Amino acid sequence: MCDQTFLANVFGSCDKCFKQRALRPVFKKSQQLSYCSTCAEIHQVAERVEALGQFVMKTRRTLKGHGNKVLCMDWCKDKRRIVSSSQDGKVIVWDSFTTNKEHAVTMPCTWVMACAYAPSGCAIACGGLDNKCSVYPLTFDKNENMAAKKKSVAMHTNYLSACSFTNSDMQILTASGDGTCALWDVESGQLLQSFHGHGADVLCLDLAPSETGNTFVSGGCDKKAMVWDMRSGQCVQAFETHESDINSVRYYPSGDAFASGSDDATCRLYDLRADREVAIYSKESIIFGASSVDFSLSGRLLFAGYNDYTINVWDVLKGSRVSILFGHENRVSTLRVSPDGTAFCSGSWDHTLRVWA
Amino acid sequence: MERVVVSMQDPDQGVKMRSQRLLVTVIPHAVTGSDVVQWLTQKFCISGEEAQHLGAVLVQHGYIYPLRDPRSLVLRPDETPYRFQTPYFWTSTLWPAAELDYAIYLAKKNIRKQGTLVDYEKESYDRLHTKINHAWDLVLMQAREQLRAAKQRRKGDRLVIACQEQTYWLVNRPPPGAPSVLEQSPGRGSCAASHVHMTKRADFYKQEIEYCRRALGRTRVKSSVCLEAYLSFCSQRGLHDPLVSGCLPSNPWISDNDAYWVMNAPTVVAPTKLRVERWGFSFRELLEDPVGRAHFMDFLGKEFSGENLSFWEACEELRYGAQAQVPTLVDAVYQQFLAPGAARWVNIDSRTMERTLEGLRQPHRYVLDDAQLHIYMLMKKDSYPRFLKSDMYKGLLAEAGIPLETKKRVFPFSRRPRHSSPSPALLPTPVEPTAAGGPGGGDGVA
Numbered sequence: 001m002c003d004q005t006f007l008a009n010v011f012g013s014c015d016k017c018f019k020q021r022a023l024r025p026v027f028k029k030s031q032q033l034s035y036c037s038t039c040a041e042i043h044q045v046a047e048r049v050e051a052l053g054q055f056v057m058k059t060r061r062t063l064k065g066h067g068n069k070v071l072c073m074d075w076c077k078d079k080r081r082i083v084s085s086s087q088d089g090k091v092i093v094w095d096s097f098t099t100n101k102e103h104a105v106t107m108p109c110t111w112v113m114a115c116a117y118a119p120s121g122c123a124i125a126c127g128g129l130d131n132k133c134s135v136y137p138l139t140f141d142k143n144e145n146m147a148a149k150k151k152s153v154a155m156h157t158n159y160l161s162a163c164s165f166t167n168s169d170m171q172i173l174t175a176s177g178d179g180t181c182a183l184w185d186v187e188s189g190q191l192l193q194s195f196h197g198h199g200a201d202v203l204c205l206d207l208a209p210s211e212t213g214n215t216f217v218s219g220g221c222d223k224k225a226m227v228w229d230m231r232s233g234q235c236v237q238a239f240e241t242h243e244s245d246i247n248s249v250r251y252y253p254s255g256d257a258f259a260s261g262s263d264d265a266t267c268r269l270y271d272l273r274a275d276r277e278v279a280i281y282s283k284e285s286i287i288f289g290a291s292s293v294d295f296s297l298s299g300r301l302l303f304a305g306y307n308d309y310t311i312n313v314w315d316v317l318k319g320s321r322v323s324i325l326f327g328h329e330n331r332v333s334t335l336r337v338s339p340d341g342t343a344f345c346s347g348s349w350d351h352t353l354r355v356w357a
Numbered sequence: 358m359e360r361v362v363v364s365m366q367d368p369d370q371g372v373k374m375r376s377q378r379l380l381v382t383v384i385p386h387a388v389t390g391s392d393v394v395q396w397l398t399q400k401f402c403i404s405g406e407e408a409q410h411l412g413a414v415l416v417q418h419g420y421i422y423p424l425r426d427p428r429s430l431v432l433r434p435d436e437t438p439y440r441f442q443t444p445y446f447w448t449s450t451l452w453p454a455a456e457l458d459y460a461i462y463l464a465k466k467n468i469r470k471q472g473t474l475v476d477y478e479k480e481s482y483d484r485l486h487t488k489i490n491h492a493w494d495l496v497l498m499q500a501r502e503q504l505r506a507a508k509q510r511r512k513g514d515r516l517v518i519a520c521q522e523q524t525y526w527l528v529n530r531p532p533p534g535a536p537s538v539l540e541q542s543p544g545r546g547s548c549a550a551s552h553v554h555m556t557k558r559a560d561f562y563k564q565e566i567e568y569c570r571r572a573l574g575r576t577r578v579k580s581s582v583c584l585e586a587y588l589s590f591c592s593q594r595g596l597h598d599p600l601v602s603g604c605l606p607s608n609p610w611i612s613d614n615d616a617y618w619v620m621n622a623p624t625v626v627a628p629t630k631l632r633v634e635r636w637g638f639s640f641r642e643l644l645e646d647p648v649g650r651a652h653f654m655d656f657l658g659k660e661f662s663g664e665n666l667s668f669w670e671a672c673e674e675l676r677y678g679a680q681a682q683v684p685t686l687v688d689a690v691y692q693q694f695l696a697p698g699a700a701r702w703v704n705i706d707s708r709t710m711e712r713t714l715e716g717l718r719q720p721h722r723y724v725l726d727d728a729q730l731h732i733y734m735l736m737k738k739d740s741y742p743r744f745l746k747s748d749m750y751k752g753l754l755a756e757a758g759i760p761l762e763t764k765k766r767v768f769p770f771s772r773r774p775r776h777s778s779p780s781p782a783l784l785p786t787p788v789e790p791t792a793a794g795g796p797g798g799g800d801g802v803a
Contacts, residue, residue: 038580045584049591052601060610078781079618080609097615098777121781140780168677185680192680192722211641212730231723235568237575254590256583274580275572285401285411298594299587300601308414310407317591324407340621342599343610357600357610 014039016319039319042279046318052300055313055323060343061355063094065101070347071128072334076117079340083124084347085112091126093138096345096355105136105146114163114174125153125172127160133174135186154184161203166230173216173230175202181218183230195228197235204248210255217258219246225260225270239270241277248292252316253299259316261290267304267314281314283321292334297341305332305346311356327354393421422524424516457492460485462526464500481530593638597631606760615776620760623647630757637745640737652753656744657736664701665732665740668694672729676722687720695728705731 010023014036021036026043035043066086073084080097089110093103109130116125118135127133133154136146154160158177165172166183171192175181181195181202200221208215215236219225225246227237244263251258257271257278266282267290281302288308295302301322302314311325311332330349337344343357390412397408415421463482486493507515596602609615620629628648636643643649650666657663671694675686694703695713705713709731716724744750 041581041584044581045588049588057600076781078778080615080778081780095777095780097609100777102780138780166677167673170679171677187679187681190680209641211733231726237572252587253594254586256586271578271580271583273578274583275575275577276580278580278584283401285397285403285407287411288414296598296600298591298598298601300591300595300598308411310410317588324404326406326410337600340599340618341597342604342608342617344600355610357608 010034016043038276038278038280042317042319046320049317051318052315052322057313057323057325057356059327059354060357061096061099063096063099063353063355064351065092065094066090066351066353068351069330069349070333070351070353071111071113072115072126073336073345073347073353074115074117075336075338075345076121077119077339078121079338079342081117081121082345082353083115083117083126084353085115085126085128086351087111089128091115091124091136093124094353096353103138103146107134111159114160116163116165116172118165118169119167120169123169125163125165127154127163127174129159131156131159131176133160133163133172133184135172151186151189153186153189154182155189156180156182158201161201162205164205164207166207173205173207175205175218177201179220181205181216181228193230193233195233195235197226197228197238198222198224203246206249206251206258208251208255209253217249217251219249219260219262221245223262225249225258227272237272237275239277241268242266244289247290250294253295253297259293259295259302261293261304263289265289265306267293267302269302269316279316279319281319281321283312286312288331291332292336292346294335294337294344296337296344303335303337303344305335305348307331309348309350311335311346325356328352417528419524419528422520424520456485457489457496459526459530460489460496461499461503462522464496465504468497468500468504597635605762607762615778616760618778628753628757630754630759633750633754633757636750640741643741643744652749653740653744656747656749657740659749660740660743662740664694664703665736667701668703669729669732669736672725672732675725676729678722680722683722684720687717687724690725691717703728703732704735 012020012023012034014021014023015033016035016039021038023034023036024040026033026035026040028043063082063084066084066088067090068086068088070084070086073082075082080095081093081102082096083091083093085091085107087110089107089112091105091107091112092101094101105124105126107126107128107130109128112126112128114125114127114133118124121138123135123137125133125135132152135151135153137149137151139146139149153172154163154174154176156174156176156178158179160174160176162175163172170186172184172186173181174184179196179198179200179202182191183193183195184190185192195218198218198220202218202220205216205218208217214230215227216230217225217227223240223242223244223246225239225242226235228234229236242260242262242264243266246260246262248261249258250260252269256273257269259267259269261267265286265288266280268277268281269279270276271278281304286306286308288306290304290306292305293302295316300316302316303311304314305311309326309328309331311328313322313325314320315322328346328348328350332346332348334347335344343355345353345355347353393412394405394408397403397411398405401408401411403411412421416423459481463478463485466478467482489496507518510518599608604617606616606620607614609617619625621632624647628646632646632648636646636649643653654663654666657666668690671686671690675683675690678686693699694701695705695710695717696702705728709727713725713728
């Protein structure tokens with residue numbers, strides 16, 4: 001909703017986002033430009049924010065060990081362990097600080113597209129083309145086979161695209177290619193709540209960090225990002241401004257907004273209270289889709305991994321790109337910031353994971 | 358990608374094209390690698406490295422092909438000549454590269470100069486030979502026809518067409534070991550309605566109406582206010598963000614020293630100053646930090662309202678606990694906190710209490726939500742501000758120290774041994790006295 005009504009004499013294409021809108025004059029370094037109201041608002045905010053210093057981020061650790069494309073990864077709450085899954089069905093738990101592998105499981109299916117670490121650090125969940133989500137308790141006992149204790153939790157009718165534990169080890173939220181999300185009880189495998197509303201495959205989800213902890217957002221191939229109430233199963237809000245599949249959604253640290261990355265080569269910031277898109281992060285030279293996004297701890301930086309093998313770092317408040325990181329040799333498929341914000345890890349189709357700081 | 362390539366070929370603003378001499382033939386409309394990089398840098402206002410990367414990606418996808426060394430698709434930022442691929446061969450036409458066409462191409466190569474087929478090509482040739490044996494005569498005939506037609510063209514054109522074809526097949530049938538740029542994730546292509554039962558029945562429309570009604574009734578905040586909120590959030594947290602303003606003593610990933618993690622461990626006796634400051638940002642921050650929560654519990658104990666926090670913790674356990682334990686947990690909570698004359702009776706207003714007791718007849722996971730919210734708001738609006746003003750908190754803030762920054766090491770090559778930390782999976786689950794009175798929150802690990 002446009003909150004400032006103004007007399008628009010000009011109607012045309014905005015100088016920043018190139019959309020056809022009613023335009024206002026905006027002064028940038030004493031040059032007059034015409035922006036649409038969304039871009040003008042973020043510009044006003046950007047003016048008041050001081051620029052960030054020079055950013056030097058390098059790969060600090062490279063984790064090699066997967067024999068095939070890395071599809072997904074997640075951090076443990078202890079800030080150093082990660083679990084990652086790949087196309088050949090291998091799921092590996094690493095201590096990324098020492099780059100040692102601690103556990104490895106081979107799933108009976110290929111393309112394990114989702115994996116998650118339990119909050120207690122005692123179990124991992126993963127799933128993919130087998131349409132199921134399985135939970136493996138982690139054990140250091142040499143005599144035990146980890147696959148023996150596997151618990152099959154979720155059952156969908158199409159591939160599993162994303163999964164995440166809620167605040168405890170006992171509930172899992174999953175998103176699937178059959179267009180639904182579902183909440184499961186781990187112990188019994190019972191379906192607690194299902195969420196219907198997407199018109200196509202659901203590709204990603206993220207839980208809200210709010211105090212009452214009741215909502216989550218999901219993004220799908222129908223270009224919509226939908227916010228759900230976990231208790232009632234209803235869709236609370238929906239946002240449809242992307243021009244292609246939404247590959248990744250992530251909440252802003254305060255829980256009032258979320259960012260999404262999509263195949264249309266843009267990342268967008270949606271505000272939940274204003275109920276609209278408030279910023280677009282795009283550049284003409286970026287022509288490949290964004291596969292994965294995450295915020296830094298303060299929400300000032302947005303890290304986005306793209307299909308052209310690069311990672312772009314955006315300044316959330318200014319709407320501009322801070323830096324571009326090279327290093328991967330194939331597309332970046334997953335990106336997560338560590339729980340204490342000291343580093344972020346990216347996984348790619350070039351079989352490696354990199355930790356950047 | 359096409360947009361970029363088409364604009365590159367624009368005669369006025371595109372990349373400078375020249376005729377290049379290749380051995381003895383002259384090839385028109387060729388560009389050099391360095392020109393491409395320079396044009397990209399200027400047009401998109403990006404750095405040289407990025408332009409190089411973008412150019413390399415274009416070459417990998419077969420939109421630009423090298424004339425001199427057509428076997429590898431890389432962009433060299435020097436005088437190596439390149440040309441733009443004809444739209445016929447663009448990858449986005451999604452024209453499936455048929456086996457038959459590939460067989461014809463390989464046969465042509467074979468006939469033209471014996472032994473120019475590389476290993477993998479030879480293998481494919483043999484494989485195809487066995488597979489489409491029945492049509493092999495057709496393949497050979499086609500190949501000879503095409504070669505004959507080509508002989509009638511000028512040498513320059515012949516070379517160009519040969520290069521074009523080679524690039525096309527390099528992209529579509531990459532040599533083993535090279536990553537294929539055409540790979541996609543499985544499943545996504547058809548977002549067909551086959552698995553989506555969005556049949557337009559009355560139910561669907563009713564849902565839509567309900568959703569729109571709720572959407573209209575929702576209060577919205579001005580977006581400028583929301584942006585203000587982000588501004589204040591970011592500036593407040595800016596100093597606490599290690600990637601934005603660094604962390605003391607040092608970022609463990611950069612210095613290989615995990616002192617930072619040791620100092621900020623979940624249960625540490627002396628929290629750092631930044632950590633204590635964070636407790637003042639919001640009630641949620643305080644509760645999420647185990648040390649903060651413990652101090653808050655002490656504070657409430659002094660005010661004789663400790664049961665509020667315990668009740669809240671018990672409700673959280675219920676909400677996120679295992680389904681099978683729901684009835685027992687509900688019962689335990691009722692006995693300890695809600696029953697009249699209970700040991701730790703919580704002060705809830707009568708309406709909420711009535712609703713809760715009503716709901717307890719059919720206990721489910723969310724039955725205590727109203728009561729929990731009431732108590733949470735009570736703590737947030739009343740006890741929390743008092744805690745922040747209390748001497749206890751002020752004392753903690755004063756005691757908390759700022760760690761010293763570790764000096765950068767002089768010799769960058771001497772690496773400290775990286776110590777591994779015990780995995781959380783090995784630690785015994787902590788036994789905390791919970792409302793249910795049973796052993797630690799049902800973590801379910803032996």
